Amino acid sequence: MDQRSKYRTKQRKLLLEYFETIPGVHFTAADICEYFREKGAPIGQSTVYRQLESLVDEGILNKYIIDGNTPACFEYTGRDEHRAEEKCFHCKCEKCGELIHLHCDEIARIKDHLYDEHRFRLDPMRTVFYGLCEKCTLESEQG
Amino acid sequence: MDQRSKYRTKQRKLLLEYFETIPGVHFTAADICEYFREKGAPIGQSTVYRQLESLVDEGILNKYIIDGNTPACFEYTGRDEHRAEEKCFHCKCEKCGELIHLHCDEIARIKDHLYDEHRFRLDPMRTVFYGLCEKCTLESEQG
DNA sequence: CTAAGTGCAAAATGTTTGCATACTT
DNA sequence: AAGTATGCAAACATTTTGCACTTAG
Numbered sequence: 001m002d003q004r005s006k007y008r009t010k011q012r013k014l015l016l017e018y019f020e021t022i023p024g025v026h027f028t029a030a031d032i033c034e035y036f037r038e039k040g041a042p043i044g045q046s047t048v049y050r051q052l053e054s055l056v057d058e059g060i061l062n063k064y065i066i067d068g069n070t071p072a073c074f075e076y077t078g079r080d081e082h083r084a085e086e087k088c089f090h091c092k093c094e095k096c097g098e099l100i101h102l103h104c105d106e107i108a109r110i111k112d113h114l115y116d117e118h119r120f121r122l123d124p125m126r127t128v129f130y131g132l133c134e135k136c137t138l139e140s141e142q143g
Numbered sequence: 144m145d146q147r148s149k150y151r152t153k154q155r156k157l158l159l160e161y162f163e164t165i166p167g168v169h170f171t172a173a174d175i176c177e178y179f180r181e182k183g184a185p186i187g188q189s190t191v192y193r194q195l196e197s198l199v200d201e202g203i204l205n206k207y208i209i210d211g212n213t214p215a216c217f218e219y220t221g222r223d224e225h226r227a228e229e230k231c232f233h234c235k236c237e238k239c240g241e242l243i244h245l246h247c248d249e250i251a252r253i254k255d256h257l258y259d260e261h262r263f264r265l266d267p268m269r270t271v272f273y274g275l276c277e278k279c280t281l282e283s284e285q286g
Numbered sequence: 287c288t289a290a291g292t293g294c295a296a297a298a299t300g301t302t303t304g305c306a307t308a309c310t311t
Numbered sequence: 312a313a314g315t316a317t318g319c320a321a322a323c324a325t326t327t328t329g330c331a332c333t334t335a336g
Contacts, residue, residue, distance in 0.1 A: 007290055007335050029326080044293035049326065051291095065211045069301070071325060072211050091263045100263065106256050113249050119277035120234045120243065126273035134262035150310050150315055172300080187318035192301065194316095212326070214300060 005054045011043050015051050019061070019076035026064075026097065028071040064092055064099070064128055075099065089124050093133035095140070100133065148197045154186050158194050162204070162219035169207075169244060171214040205268055209235055209242060216242065232267050236276035238283070243276060 005012060014036065029048050036043045052074055055061040064073040089107045091100040107124050114120045132140065148155055157179065172191050179186045195217055198204040207216040232250045234243040250267050257263045275283065 005291085009291055009335070011292070042293095046294080046327075047292055065208065068208045068211055068213075068215050069324080070211075091257070091261070091265075094266060094269065100261070102261055104260065106253070106260070110249070110253055114234065114272065114274070117247070117249070118234070118243070118245055119280070120272070121275040121280050122234075122272055123237060123274040126237065128270070129257065129263070129265055130269040131257070131266040132264040137262070137264050148316085152309070152316060154317070185318095189302075189319080190317055212299075 004058055005051070011047050012051055014041065014043065015048075015055075016060075019055075023076050024099075026073045026075055026099070028073060030071060059125070062090070062125075066092075066094075066097070089127065089129065091129040091131060091133070093136055094130050095132055095136040098133050098135075147201055148194070154190050155194055157184065157186065158191075158198075159203075162198075166219050167244070169216045169218055169242065171216060173214060207233060207268060207271075209233070209271055213240075218244075232270065232272065234272045234274060234276070236279055237273050238275055238279040241276050241278075 015032070018032075018035065029045070029052055032048050032052070033043065033045050052061065052063075056063045056074070060076070062075045062077055064075070066073060089102050089104070091102060092098070093100070111122045111124060114122045158175070161175075161178065172188065172195055175191050175195075176186065176188050195204065195206075199206045199217070203219070205218045205220055207218070209216060230246050230248060230250055232245050232247070234245060235241070236243070254265045254267060257265045
């Protein structure tokens with residue numbers, strides 16, 4: 001389970017530098033491979049997968065699974081305390097893919113409920129609420 | 144998108160008969176294949192996948208995608224309004240991988256909150272709460 | 287020098303598909 | 312008879328792994 005990186009390799013630096021230029025943008029492992037291949041500085045796909053895993057583990061990237069047959073989506077959110085913040089949760093629209101960051105005390109209630117009633121320790125940073133955003137709800141209600 | 148079955152084949156009947164004996168239970172496509180193989184009446188895996196898809200489409204089964212590397216989970220809820228019951232949610236332990244299936248009114252509150260306060264229509268079937276199960280919580284607090 | 291990371295190619299995994307055959311209606 | 316479903320094996324897509332080699336500390 002200890003997936004943290006210990007060495008500052010060239011590949012890791014390249015990846016981080018790139019991610020910092022695209023905060024909030026969604027990308028797949030394949031996107032990253034392609035980007036560096038086209039740039040003329042290819043990074044092996046196993047390295048990409050391994051670094052992505054590390055970065056998720058370190059909390060530098062978020063990982064979202066849209067559905068089982070679609071490649072996993074990643075997103076750079078920064079290294080900061082952003083995720084230490086316990087009042088933050090994420091909603092992802094199943095239709096347009098929009099990722100919504102919410103700040104709200106309700107998450108604390110959910111967390112307490114899960115622990116008190118079900119002995120489950122919720123990890124709010126890891127949990128993504130799927131559903132429909134306002135825009136897509138309206139669209140699908142009309143036609 | 145029209146995945147509905149038109150013929151009542153032997154395989155479909157066998158599947159439905161079995162599902163009716165395990166309402167609320169989680170199973171994967173592989174589980175089903177194995178069950179019928181061991182029973183001495185094997186059903187081809189493509190048939191299993193195709194029937195599962197149909198049954199989800201017809202609203203007879205629910206399908207849950209836990210994460211990209213885990214097989215999809217299905218659950219029989221019945222052919223009736225039963226399936227409109229949205230009191231079910233899923234917790235996945237990040238450590239041991241256990242999937243916990245909870246029936247609880249709280250999910251309705253979360254759903255209402257997300258809609259009332261954030262205009263987000265939660266899809267409880269698609270949403271998985273990540274965290275630590277009781278066993279793993281205890282283990283990590285001690286050893 | 288040692289531990290960790292890289293990258294290739296191969297394996298693993300879960301699911302879908304092509305097609306000849308068999309079954310439903 | 313016509314339309315649909317089956318089941319095998321092969322194809323697919325994504326991700327993981329084994330291993331020899333390279334690199335960071």
